[in-house]
Amino acid sequence: xxxxxxxxxxxxxxxxxxxxxxxxxxxxxxxxxxxxxxxxxxxxxxxxxxxxxxxxxxxxxxxxxxxx
Amino acid sequence: xxxxxxxxxxxxxxxxxxxxxxxxxxxxxxxxxxxxxxxxxxxxxxxxxxxxxxxxxxxxxxxxxxxxxxxxxxxxxxxxxxxxxxxxxxxxxxxxxxxxxxxxxxxxxxxxxxxxxxxxxxxxxxxxxxxxxxxxxxxxxxxxxxxxxxxxxxxxxxxxxxxxxxxxxxxxxxxxxxxxxxxxxxxxxxxxxxxxxxxxxxxxxxxxxxxxxxxxxxxxxxxxxxxxxxxxxxxxxxxxxxxxxxxxxx
Numbered sequence: 001x002x003x004x005x006x007x008x009x010x011x012x013x014x015x016x017x018x019x020x021x022x023x024x025x026x027x028x029x030x031x032x033x034x035x036x037x038x039x040x041x042x043x044x045x046x047x048x049x050x051x052x053x054x055x056x057x058x059x060x061x062x063x064x065x066x067x068x
Numbered sequence: 069x070x071x072x073x074x075x076x077x078x079x080x081x082x083x084x085x086x087x088x089x090x091x092x093x094x095x096x097x098x099x100x101x102x103x104x105x106x107x108x109x110x111x112x113x114x115x116x117x118x119x120x121x122x123x124x125x126x127x128x129x130x131x132x133x134x135x136x137x138x139x140x141x142x143x144x145x146x147x148x149x150x151x152x153x154x155x156x157x158x159x160x161x162x163x164x165x166x167x168x169x170x171x172x173x174x175x176x177x178x179x180x181x182x183x184x185x186x187x188x189x190x191x192x193x194x195x196x197x198x199x200x201x202x203x204x205x206x207x208x209x210x211x212x213x214x215x216x217x218x219x220x221x222x223x224x225x226x227x228x229x230x231x232x233x234x235x236x237x238x239x240x241x242x243x244x245x246x247x248x249x250x251x252x253x254x255x256x257x258x259x260x261x262x263x264x265x266x267x268x269x270x271x272x273x274x275x276x277x278x279x280x281x282x283x284x285x286x287x288x289x290x291x292x293x294x295x296x297x298x299x300x301x302x303x304x305x306x307x308x309x310x311x312x313x314x315x316x317x318x
Contacts (some may be wrong), residue, residue, distance in 0.1 A: 003196075003200065006200070007200075007203065007204065007207075008188060010204045010207070011207065014152075014207075014208060014211065015148035016148065016152075017150055017152045017154065017155075018152070018154070020154065021151060021152065021155060022152075023146055025144075025147050025148055025151060026144075029144050029147070029272060032272075033140075033275065036276050036277070040128060042282060043273070043277040043278040044273075044278045044279065044280070044281075045277045046276060046278075047110060047149055047269075047272070047273030047274075047276055047278040048273075048278075048294060050269045050272060051177075051290065051293060054147065054151065054265065054268075054269060054294075055293070055294070055297050057151070058151055058154065058297070058301070059297070059301065061155055062155060062158055062159065062301050062305060063304075065155075065159050065164055065165075
């Protein structure tokens with residue numbers, strides 16, 4: 001059971017390390033998807049927004065990081 | 069034909085797998101040298117067999133998922149996975165977090181195995197150590213292969229890249245018989261982080277129905293943008309660190 005738990009936490013850790021980073025990526029993707037599916041914005045416009053969106057999220061996360 | 073998509077798929081799968089296999093190799097080597105090769109190889113073989121079974125069970129299920137849905141899901145997972153790697157690589161390059169050290173990982177595992185040497189279950193614990201290392205790193209390799217290959221039907225090329233990495237690490241490891249400390253893991257993770265993030269943006273977009281201008285060549289554009297930003301981020305973070313160190317020294 002301990003092994004299964006450990007494997008599960010490693011699996012989650014593959015995608016979620018800095019919780020805020022993962023949350024912001026999820027919000028960005030949800031916003032872009034919503035813009036396409038609900039508002040009807042052309043997919044290319046919305047997808048293009050992913051590029052600055054990811055850069056800003058990464059920049060914010062790096063700025064927040066403390067030295068270890 | 070070697071399109072940008074095929075080349076980047078093989079490269080990402082090879083480099084990503086190489087880093088993971090080096091980490092697994094360090095642990096298996098520690099078990100083999102400290103305890104004996106029997107539990108080390110048994111654990112590694114058992115983990116590989118389990119990975120093969122998992123791939124055989126879940127692999128065919130991907131064919132049942134509509135392509136756009138698959139591209140979207142894989143794209144989002146790649147964004148999460150790739151940006152996590154890229155963030156760490158930037159912070160490591162800037163000196164904010166320590167570099168991954170295979171010699172240190174080897175020493176830590178060796179110490180632990182020595183402490184367990186008198187235990188009645190020492191062979192079992194040693195085998196379990198090798199099993200866990202190969203399984204956990206192997207799951208990441210499988211994810212990388214599926215993620216960079218499936219969404220464009222290039223799983224074969226991704227598999228070839230990963231297999232080449234496995235063979236190369238085993239050959240080098242068998243020759244040097246010590247942890248592969250000379251491998252520039254952070255530089256490799258930096259490149260893989262950039263590539264996986266670029267793939268993530270590309271496929272999330274395609275999953276939404278986007279037809280990127282330039283098709284596969286858009287991947288190169290994404291790499292340039294992300295690479296430029298990352299280089300700038302490393303420089304700025306390094307400057308911050310130096311100015312803080314200078315103030316402390318005053």
